Amino acid sequence: MEWETVIGLEIHAQLATRSKIFSGAPTAYGAEPNTQACAIDLGLPGVLPVLNREAVRMAVKFGLAIGAEIAPVSVFARKNYFYPDLPKGYQISQYDLPVVARGKLSINVDGKALTIGITRAHLEEDAGKSLHEDFHGYTGIDLNRAGTPLLEIVSEPDLRSAKEAVAYMKKLHALVRYLEICDGNMQEGSFRCDANVSVRPKGQTKFGTRAEIKNLNSFRFVEKAINHEIARQIEILEGGGEVIQETRLYDSVKDETRSMRSKEEANDYRYFPDPDLLPLEISSGFIEEVKATLPELPDAKRDRFKAQYGLSDYDAEVLTASREMADFYETVVREAAGDPKLCANWVMVELSGLLNKDGLEITASKIDAAGLASLVRRIADATISGKIAKQVLETMWNEGGSADDIIERQGLKQITDTGAIESIIDQIIAANPEQLAQYRAGKDKLFGFFVGQAMKATQGKANPAQLNELLKKKLQ
Amino acid sequence: MSLSAAEVNKIAWLARLAIDDDKVEAYAHDLSQILGFVEQLGSVDTGRVAPMAHPLDEAQRLRPDDVTETDQRALFQAHAPLVEAGLYLVPKVIE
Numbered sequence: 001m002e003w004e005t006v007i008g009l010e011i012h013a014q015l016a017t018r019s020k021i022f023s024g025a026p027t028a029y030g031a032e033p034n035t036q037a038c039a040i041d042l043g044l045p046g047v048l049p050v051l052n053r054e055a056v057r058m059a060v061k062f063g064l065a066i067g068a069e070i071a072p073v074s075v076f077a078r079k080n081y082f083y084p085d086l087p088k089g090y091q092i093s094q095y096d097l098p099v100v101a102r103g104k105l106s107i108n109v110d111g112k113a114l115t116i117g118i119t120r121a122h123l124e125e126d127a128g129k130s131l132h133e134d135f136h137g138y139t140g141i142d143l144n145r146a147g148t149p150l151l152e153i154v155s156e157p158d159l160r161s162a163k164e165a166v167a168y169m170k171k172l173h174a175l176v177r178y179l180e181i182c183d184g185n186m187q188e189g190s191f192r193c194d195a196n197v198s199v200r201p202k203g204q205t206k207f208g209t210r211a212e213i214k215n216l217n218s219f220r221f222v223e224k225a226i227n228h229e230i231a232r233q234i235e236i237l238e239g240g241g242e243v244i245q246e247t248r249l250y251d252s253v254k255d256e257t258r259s260m261r262s263k264e265e266a267n268d269y270r271y272f273p274d275p276d277l278l279p280l281e282i283s284s285g286f287i288e289e290v291k292a293t294l295p296e297l298p299d300a301k302r303d304r305f306k307a308q309y310g311l312s313d314y315d316a317e318v319l320t321a322s323r324e325m326a327d328f329y330e331t332v333v334r335e336a337a338g339d340p341k342l343c344a345n346w347v348m349v350e351l352s353g354l355l356n357k358d359g360l361e362i363t364a365s366k367i368d369a370a371g372l373a374s375l376v377r378r379i380a381d382a383t384i385s386g387k388i389a390k391q392v393l394e395t396m397w398n399e400g401g402s403a404d405d406i407i408e409r410q411g412l413k414q415i416t417d418t419g420a421i422e423s424i425i426d427q428i429i430a431a432n433p434e435q436l437a438q439y440r441a442g443k444d445k446l447f448g449f450f451v452g453q454a455m456k457a458t459q460g461k462a463n464p465a466q467l468n469e470l471l472k473k474k475l476q
Numbered sequence: 477m478s479l480s481a482a483e484v485n486k487i488a489w490l491a492r493l494a495i496d497d498d499k500v501e502a503y504a505h506d507l508s509q510i511l512g513f514v515e516q517l518g519s520v521d522t523g524r525v526a527p528m529a530h531p532l533d534e535a536q537r538l539r540p541d542d543v544t545e546t547d548q549r550a551l552f553q554a555h556a557p558l559v560e561a562g563l564y565l566v567p568k569v570i571e
Contacts, residue, residue, distance in 0.1 A: 017541050024544030033562035034553070038545035042552060054541035075529040082492055084566040097529070130569060140563030268490055273529045281535035 001238070002202040005230050006210075007159035007195060011172055013151045013182040014126065014190040015058045021125050021149035022049030022092065029188050037128070037143035043088035048276055051076075055149040058181035059099045059123050060282065060290045062151060065179055065297055066118055068103030070287055076123075076277040079269045084141050085128035093152075095271040098122035099280065105175070106299060107167045108317060116168050117156030126150050145189075151181070157196070157207065162226035166219050169193055170321075174298050178323045186217050193222055197229045199237065208233070209243040213250050213257055225250035229257050301326055309333065309340035318348055325362050328369050335373030338380040346376050350390060354397050367396050375403035385464055388412050416463045418470065421454075424462070425474050428453045439475055450475065477511040479504045 020027055023040035040047045063070045077095040100121035107114050128143035153172065159165045173191055176182035184191050198210035213229055216222045228250075233243050248257040296304070298320050305316040305326075320326045325347075332343045351372060355365060375396070379389050384407060392406050407413060415421060428450060429436055439446040454467055479487075481500045484507065488495045495503060549562065558565035 019541050019543045019545075024539070024542060026543045026545070032549075034549045034564070035547040035562070037552075038548065039552070044552075050539040051536050052541050053538035056538060080490075084564075084569055131563065132568070135560055135563070135565055137568055138558065138560075138565040139568050140560065141566055142563055270490065275530065277530075278532060278534050278536040279529045 003199045003230075003234050003237075004202045004204075005160055005162075005226075006157045006198050006200065006207055007162075007165045007226060008157040009155045009159065009165060009169060010194040010196070011153045011155075011169065012126075012192045012194075013153060013172075013176050013184075015055050015149040015151055015181055016183055017052055017054045017058070017149055019052060020147035021052050021055050021123065023147055025147065027148050029185075029190075031144055033140075033142040034144060037146055041087075041143055041147040049092060049274075051277065051280065052149060055123060056099070056280065056282070057286075057290055058149075058179075059121065059151055060287060061179050061181055061294065062121055062153075062176065063100035063103060064287070064291055064294060065175060066100075066103030066105055066121075068100045068118065068121070070282055071097060071099050071101060072282055073097065074099045074122075074280045074282075076274045076280070077271045078274045079124075079271055081269060083127070083130075084139060085130045085143065085146070087128070087143065087146065091125060091127060092274055092277070093124035093271075094122035097279075099282070105168065105171055107164065107171050109161075109164050109167045111313075114158075114164065116158045116164075119154045119156050121151050121153045124150050124152055157198075162223045162230070165195060165226055166223045169222060170219060171298070174322055178295055178298055180295075186219075189217060192217055195222065195226055195229075197226055197233070198243070199230060199233045208237075209245050211243065211245065211257075212247045214247055214260065216250055221250060221252050224252075224255060225257060228255060232257065295323075305329075309344070311341065311344055315341075315344050315348065319344060322362070328362050328365070331369035332373045332376065335370050336376040336380065338376060342380060343373075343376055346372060346389075346393075350393055354393070366400070367393070371396060371402065378403055378407060382414060382416060382463060383407065384412055384414050385460070387460055388414070412461065414463050415458055415461050416466060418466065421458075421462055421467055421470055422474070424454055424457050425450075425467075425471055428457065429474060436475070447471070447475070477515055478508045479511070 015021075017027060019025060020041060023038050025038040025041055026036050028036065040049060060070055074094060075097040076092050078090040079093045079095070080090045082089055098120040101119070103118040103121070105116050105118060107116060126145050126148040128141055128146040131140040131142065133140070155168065159168055173184050176191070177184045182190055186192070193216045195213045195216060196210045197213060198208035200206065200208040211229060211233070213225050216225055229248070236243055247260040249260045250257050302316045302320045305311050305320060306313065309316075311319070318325075319329045329343065329347050332347055333340050336343055351365065351367065354367075355362060358366075360366075372393075375389055375392060378384050378392075379386055384392065392403055392410075392412065395401065395406050395410075396403060432450075432453070435446050435449055439450075450471055451467065454462055454471065481504055484495075484500050484504045488503075553559045553562075553564070556564050
């Protein structure tokens with residue numbers, strides 16, 4: 001039987017506020033345990049939550065960016081469950097009236113454009129952290145993270161493969177960083193994903209029973225965990241069994257998912273409106289104010305790059321994948337004052353290659369945009385060939401220094417003097433009478449031999465276009 | 477509305493309340509009475525009434541995003557039964 005996969009993602013984005021969502025405690029990552037957990041975060045008796053305006057502003061900014069409805073009135077609710085890293089015994093979240101509803105995000109998978117629905121995005125507080133290392137048979141609790149603002153972004157079950165799920169997640173990741181509402185640091189847990197996965201016979205409209213896979217904290221794990229889960233469910237169904245609705249945890253070491261909670265203990269959160277918080281009202285004035293702060297969004301930037309710089313779909317997509325990458329590229333183009341396509345190649349292929357090799361982000365590049373631009377200028381004005389430029393780039397990367405200094409110091413300047421190139425060609429022809437005869441007898445392939453010899457004689461410095469032209473003339 | 481003994485036990489478990497087995501029937505009876513009393517509200521037509529999220533007819537006030545709290549860990553942890561390396565210790569929990 002042919003199966004169809006149905007996936008919906010719940011993504012938790014930690015909002016980049018300075019203080020917590022309901023208290024004035026700091027949110028900085030990596031502090032000593034429990035030094036950033038105040039009385040409100042600890043849920044001590046008699047404290048009251050007060051909502052952070054900035055968290056609301058960020059939620060609205062996100063809603064506007066995905067073309068969603070911003071609720072004029074939304075309500076905070078208590079989600080009740082017991083766990084030691086949740087001191088109050090409930091998490092303040094939003095339930096039937098979330099702040100953002102009905103948006104959408106377009107993604108591109110294998111050249112196919114898809115629109116993925118976003119059901120809702122709501123504000124909530126994060127829980128603390130449980131450390132299960134050995135504390136003499138006890139669990140250690142760090143409540144620094146308790147009360148950190150989260151935006152939970154829930155997609156429609158519109159995704160049909162692990163690949164689409166990853167594309168959606170990457171797009172959302174880029175978007176929250178463009179909007180500067182989340183730092184997107186997945187290692188630190190600032191951007192986490194739960195995946196609802198089910199399969200059904202192709203053609204069936206009713207959804208199959210889903211399993212929820214928790215806490216996927218890298219793009220690679222999302223893809224692997226979903227693919228693993230699809231295979232597990234198909235195997236059960238083809239064996240005549242039934243998938244049970246449950247929460248599963250992905251184990252990246254064993255590359256498998258395993259059941260987290262049995263059905264008997266299925267959670268019953270008993271949501272109800274939090275009496276400590278009044279309804280959140282958002283005026284149209286506030287929305288307009290936020291709208292004025294929206295930056296150019298990834299899709300708009302991609303379309304502009306295509307129109308303004310004449311880039312292909314693929315190049316424009318890659319260069320706008322992050323705001324930092326796009327800014328870097330535009331600086332190179334501006335500084336090089338030259339061919340945008342040439343600049344695109346040097347950013348996307350050559351520089352990205354070096355970044356990948358060292359595992360660095362564009363923001364940590366050892367060569368800045370102005371430095372790369374100065375190299376591109378030397379290619380454009382034919383001071384050096386592309387091949388020599390790669391050599392210069394590597395020296396810039398490994399040893400620092402400007403492109404001009406390296407070209408000068410290592411004597412890499414391209415030979416563009418026609419007379420000089422001609423005399424080299426003459427010597428090569430004289431030294432290889434046999435190859436010359438064969439070439440003239442119709443063995444065209446030997447043209448490459450002569451190019452190679454000339455390049456060797458000039459240490460790769462002969463201008464390739466000139467060399468080809470002159471060589472053709474001489475060999476006739 | 478009548479609650480069964482099983483429902484009473486489930487609610488007690490969800491609220492982490494320990495109740496004696498011989499009192500379950502009495503709780504079921506009393507809670508059913510309370511629910512029956514509240515159920516009278518069901519006879520009112522509320523079709524055109526907006527659900528009320530809060531009894532006060534006001535909107536949430538917002539706070540500027542400023543850090544106003546200082547570290548008071550030593551004070552808070554003085555009340556905790558067990559602490560180590562700045563962590564609160566609790567009986568081991570494993571998913």
